[in-house]
Amino acid sequence: MARRRDGQEARRRDTRPMKEGGLEAERLSLSDLLDTLPVPVIVYGADGRVLFANQARKDFAGDDVATLDGAIARTAPATEDGQILPRERLPALRALHGESVRGERLRLRAADGHTEVLLVNASPLRDADGKIAAAVVVFHDITDLSDLERGRRELFAMANHDLRTPITVILAFVQLARRVARKDPDRAVKALSDIERQAQRMSRLVGDLLDVARFESGAIPVRPTENDLVETLRLAIERQSELSRFAISAPDAPVTLTFDVDRVDQILDNLLSNAIKHTASDTTVDVALTLERDEIVVRVTDHGGGIDADERALLFQPFYQTPRGRSYGGTGLGLHISRRIAEAHGGRLWLEDTVPGKTTFALALPRR
Structure with a gap:
């Protein structure tokens, strides 16, 4: 019996810290826990008042939104593609009417004016009598995923068109060449x-x-093989359609280093052709090759009006095209591929900060 009592006392001593830890955890309020979440959470009462909003929600929409109508005015809910969302389709209102909403994609405006695509889940909360007392709404930022999916859709649509068009033209000209080969060489x-x-x-x-x-x-x-980067650059410029518009600054002597000449030529062609597309016909494109510490740097500068700040971070993402760039066609893959090629050489490709009205892309390759 004494041994059993000793064992029971030991178990009580062993469990006491766990109970104290449990009590400590219980002291943490639900709002404190929800404030640690990186995703916005908001609770609306049955009358539309905001009963609770965690810190992530306040950071997104502001901490002065007190009602559902205020939230609608602040965030301007729209569909993923930007169409205004009818009021009756709002997840919070649907939850207040008893519906559980899962995976609704909405485009919402943040307090600072930028928009994000959010995956929204909303559920009704019922009281002891089963009546709807509130609705909880949880948001997940999927803007990057949405942009990627849109880019892929645009790419496949473009690929379908751009592959069909040359095939149609090729077949037509083959038939024409066959008919006129002898009569009209x-x-x-x-x-x-x-x-x-x-x-x-x-x-x-x-x-x-x-x-x-x-x-x-x-x-x-x-x-990679040993090649002259100056010669590679000059040949890339000579292939451009408007050769006279390029102003090149490069050493007279060869600059020899190890790189895949075809792949680096691919980067240069992309930068040079983009620069010509985005500048007026009476302006020049400045190309400079310089030796800087452990790198050889090629800079291509155009005077086409610059790139908006909100577009700069997106330029190297696959399938992304600026609104102006879409008018020229293409896949939206050139800069993404070029950066990956540069990185495969142990180099870098980036967009430099320049004065307004100019755009400078820089390619750096190691001198090893």
Whole structure:
């Protein structure tokens, strides 16, 4: 018996810290716990008053929103693609009417004016009598995912169009060349040139898609050899359609280092062609190659009006195109692929801060 009492006393001593720890945890209020969550949480009463909003919600919409109507005015709820959301479709109101809302995608405006795409879940809270007393709404930021999905949709739509168009043109010109080859050789030669141009366009598109797939899988196809970067840069410029608009500053002597000449040429061609597209015909594109510490840096500067601050962080994301850039076609993959190629060489590709009206992209390769 004494041994049993000793064992029971030992167990009581062992469990006492756990009970004290449990009491300590119970002292933490629910609001304190919810404030630690990184996702916005808000609770509306049956009359639409805000009963609780955690810190993440206050950071997003402001801490002065006291009602559901105030929240609607502040956040301007819209569908993911920007269409105004009818009031009766608001997740909070639907929850106050007894519906559990799961996975609703909304575009909401934050207190500072920027918008985010949020995944919204809302549930009714009932009192002891089963009546709806409140609704709890939880938000998850999926803006990056939404942008990526939109980019992929646009890419596939563009790929469908841009692959079909050259194929149609190629087939038409093949038939034309076959008909006129003997009667009108000059016209046949022009048709063959058009076929070649459309085939190259299709090849570039397919190449971009394959490059993205390779990079995402980790199979980066880079084969470095010793090459002259000055010569590579000059050849890339000479291929551009408006050669006279380029002003180049580079050493007269060769700058030899180890890189994949085809891949670096791909980066340079992307930067140079983009610069020409985004500048007026009476302006120049400045290209400079400099030796800086352990790197060789190529800078391409255009005078096309600059890039908006909210677009700068998105430029290197796959499939992203600026509103102005969409008018030129393309895949929205060029800068993303170029940066991945630079990184595969142990180098860097970035957008520099410049004075208004200018845009400078810089490529740095190690001098090892």
